[in-house]
Amino acid sequence: MMNRRNFLAAAAAAAFAPAPFLRAVEAKRRVVIVGGGLAGLSCAYELRKLGFEAIVLEGQGRPGGRVQTLREGLDPGLSAETGATRIPDTHLMTLAYVREFGLPLEPFKGDDLADVVHLRGQNYVAGHGPEPDWPLQLTPEERRLGRAGMAKRYLAGPLEQLKGSGSSPIVPRPLLELDHYTLRQFLEKQGLSTDAIELVLVGADTSLSAALLLLVELNEQVTSGYFHIRGGNDQLPGALAKQLEMGGAIRYGCRVTSIGQDDSSAWALMEHAGGQEAVRGDYVVSALPFSVARNLFAEARLSAEKQRVIREQKYFPVDKIFLQMQKQFWKPKGQSGFANTDLISERFWSLGPESSEERGLLLSYVIGGNAVKLDAMDLQSRVQQTIADAEAVFPGAREHFEAARAKSWSEDPWQRGGLSRFDPGELSFIPVNARREGRIFFAGEHTSRWNGWMQGAIESAHRVVNEINA
Ligand SMILES: Cc1cc2nc3c(=O)[nH]c(=O)nc-3n(C[C@H](O)[C@H](O)[C@H](O)COP(=O)(O)OP(=O)(O)OC[C@H]3O[C@@H](n4cnc5c(N)ncnc54)[C@H](O)[C@@H]3O)c2cc1C
Known part of the structure; x- marks a missing residue:
């Protein structure tokens, strides 16, 4: 019986049988993209515009991943x-x-209707009219500021200096410096009482990295609608996929089980209804969440640092x-x-x-x-x-x-989690998540400062296209 390594070598050799037409294709440079979420789809779409041969391998029978x-x-x-x-x-x-x-x-x-805050068994109408009489032990100043006033001062206030960096693809340095605090510690450090923290963050997990929430806030602050x-929203990945389908550039029902590289090529090994197959190109783009990609890189020659973030990235x-x-x-x-x-x-x-x-x-x-x-x-x-x-x-x-x-989303076998999560000290994973390793490139929301957004997936794809096209 053929073992995995032999299979891979045989499949790769077959894929590269010297044929004149193949040489012409190779001259265009071939990119194999694993994952047909927004990152993989937009990566293929942009690469094809530049004249690359790009193929997307998607495990499910539909495009779009977390846009569903x-x-x-x-x-x-x-x-x-x-x-x-x-x-x-x-x-x-x-x-x-x-x-x-x-x-x-x-x-x-x-519309401009009022939101509700449900706290300790009571409903309060928030954001319209006077601040409710919160049943909490607040200082006179906290009571005067109210929920919205405290959020503005203690969450939005520290971001004033960062507003100019709202569109930079890099996580702003001052945020990385705050990445040692949990949300609770960050608010306590600014003098907020325990009850005030409960009110500002109703229901939220206070053990998160303060910097992660501030990154989200930074986005919200410059957003007016x-x-x-x-x-x-599935029409967006649907439209990208349609373009790729017309060019035969996307294959559904293809579960990638391994990604590898050698000195002259990179490949993805996959399983589909017809059996196993290796697809080889000049480059591979992994557009998979790390939650489902942890065991795919044994033959990818990744650095120890990259292996660590793939192992440790939380969702x-x-x-x-x-x-x-x-x-x-x-x-x-x-x-x-x-x-x-x-x-x-x-x-x-x-x-x-x-x-x-x-x-x-x-x-x-x-x-x-x-x-x-x-x-x-x-x-x-x-x-x-x-x-x-x-x-x-x-x-x-x-x-x-x-x-x-x-x-x-945790129960979805193609995702194993909803959004990339960064605890204190982990925001610095983002540039490592994004870094190319030889012929293997990395896209996806977890590689972008707009993590948790469609924009993160798209920005990461555009970055990878620039890296490949450099
Ligand atoms: C609950 C929730 C709310 C959100 N709210 C918003 C919002 O309001 N606004 C916003 O802009 N963004 C929002 N997002 C974020 C946005 O959906 C994501 O950032 C974006 O869609 C991620 O795209 P991606 O391509 O990086 O990853 P994914 O969409 O996860 O794509 C990965 C693809 O890889 C495929 N795959 C997995 N394993 C394999 C394998 N072994 N072989 C082949 N294929 C495989 C999957 O099927 C999937 O299609 C939300 C996300 C969630 C979960």
């Missing part, structure tokens, strides 16, 4: 984004593709549970359907048409420890928990509930 829109099981007018939902108006690279493919945008959270692609568990409501009963009360809570359903968002009489979705969006708790439940219990939490925050939810859809 669910429609089945919901009212025909509704769609549920299990992953990427909002496009900030500052994400110019994402918006450039939206424009290039003529996709229609709609505002995300267009968000968009969504009308009809579903947030993320769950989204969508409750279809027979009408958007929160709107006539002046509420937006958005809430931050200290319940397992940490935050609620709502999605639906303008009229409150039409069906809409209440979406529970849970990241971190609470997602682990949800993942420990069976599906039925997850939905029941979410309905109970929705009822506590938006009384009437139980009565209007019609149907549910759920997504756990």
Whole structure:
């Protein structure tokens, strides 16, 4: 029987049988891209524009990875984004593709209705009118500033000096210097009381790197609005994939099991319905989250530092549970359907048409420890928990509930996590995650300072295209 190494050598030799037409193709330089999420798709799309031969190998039967829109099981007018939902108006690279493919945008959270804060069993309407009388031990100054005032002073304030770096692809140095503190330590250092920290961060995980949250804040500060692609964000990877499909440049159902390189080429070994196959090129781009790529690089000649980040890069568990409501009963009360809570359903968002009489979705969006708790439940219990939490925050939810859809990113075998997570001291992983190693290049949101965004995936792809084309 052929072992793996022999198989690889034989397959590679066959792939490189000297044939005149192959030489012409090779002269164009061939790039094998592993992973058909936004990073892999945009990388292939841009390389082909430059005249490279690029092929994407995608394990699933659909493109887009963490950009996934669910429609089945919901009212025909509704769609549920299990992953990427909002496009900030500052994400110019994402918006450039939206424009290039003529996709229609709609505002995300267009109306000016009030959000709810659910804290210690009570609901408070936030952001409109006077600050609620929070049931907390706050100092007179903290009470005077209120929730929004404290967030502005203690989270946004330290970023004033960094505003100019809002569009730089490099993680700003002052942020790296703050990367030793957890969020709690960072706020305590500035003198905030324990209860004030609870109020500012309702429901959030305070053990995260402060620098990671500030990086997110930095983005939010320069953002004045968000968009969504009308009809579903999956149209964006769909449009890129269509271009590649027309050129035969994407193969679905191809699970890559190994990535390697030697002095003159790089390759991906994959399994598909027809068996095993090696695809060789001048370069390979890994556009896979490290969560699912940890065991693929045994033959890739990677440096010890690269092997360490691939091994140690963490991912947030993320769950989204969508409750279809027979009408958007929160709107006539002046509420937006958005809430931050200290319940397992940490935050609620709502999605639906303008009229409150039409069906809409209440979406529970849970990241971190609470997602682990949800993942420990069976599906039925997850939905029941979410309905109970929705009822506590938006009384009437139980009565209007019609149907549910759920997504756990930790349970998705192609992802094993929702978003790259950086604990204190780990933001410095990003440049190492991104660094090329010989003929193998690395793209994906975890390699970008816009980690956790579509823009991160696209920016990383553009960086890799420049590296290959240098
Ligand atoms: C819950 C959630 C909310 C988000 N919200 C937003 C938002 O509001 N706005 C925003 O801009 N971004 C958001 N994002 C982030 C955005 O979705 C990601 O940053 C981006 O889609 C990542 O793209 P990628 O190409 O780096 O990775 P992925 O999308 O993960 O692509 C990797 C691909 O590799 C494939 N693959 C895996 N293993 C193999 C294998 N062995 N062989 C072959 N193929 C394989 C997978 O099937 C997948 O298609 C969110 C993400 C999540 C999870």
